[in-house]
Amino acid sequence: MRGPHPEISGDAWADAQLLWDYHQLHHKIQSCSVIIGLGSHDLGVATQAAQLYLEGWAPLIVFSGANSPTTMERFPRGEAVHYREHAVSLGVPDSAILLETHATNTAENFEFSRGVLQAASVPIISVLLVSKPYEQRRSLATVMKIWPEVDVVCASERPSLAEYIDSIGSAKRVVDMLVGTLQRLIEYPKKGFIVDQEIPAEAIAAYERLRDSGFDSRVIRPAKPGR
Missing domain, CATH: 3.40.50.620 (HUPs)
Known part of the structure; x- marks a missing residue:
């Protein structure tokens, strides 16, 4: 079964939507400096x-x-x-x-x-x-x-996932970015770059499924050992 965009299956779309929702915080806007x-x-x-x-x-x-x-x-x-x-x-x-x-x-x-x-x-x-x-x-x-x-x-602006994909022009590019961003939330605290965020198990599972099915152009690869 295809998802709302022809590049993405229904299952992959559900995983992408889960990551899209997780990455947003829905803060109430307040006056700031x-x-x-x-x-x-x-x-x-x-x-x-x-x-x-x-x-x-x-x-x-x-x-x-x-x-x-x-x-x-x-x-x-x-x-x-x-x-x-x-x-x-x-x-x-x-x-x-x-x-x-x-x-x-x-x-x-x-x-x-x-x-x-x-x-x-x-x-x-x-x-x-x-x-x-x-x-x-x-x-x-x-x-x-x-x-x-x-x-x-x-x-941020508040488009739906489908609207954002339309604005960028590539479903794969957007899903690749969702996957890469989730990977950084997992890996960057270990490097001291960011503070830990609580990542639900279902978000990690969605990330892994999308990564393993080819949405991986934004994934950080391990450095190859020197000769």
């Missing part, structure tokens, strides 16, 4: 950050991100730069945006954004953290490790 938008291939992060600013949830936005191999073509001037341009086009004053243009991973997003805010003498008590929908939990686990003294509220 700053909005931090995490750079990625998804311009929806900038859209959501702009909307939250325009609704008055924070007086300032930091967009953070250089480039990754998946964003070089789409955002040739860097993720944060393109995010700012998009937010300004939606009505956010340029003066309300700070840029962090060097981060190439999530830990650096927070380390370097904190540095930008300190350099601007902006006191930070709380962060309204905007990410891709399926990166909420990992982003929270990372900021709790890197910047534990701040209170964090996580936010």
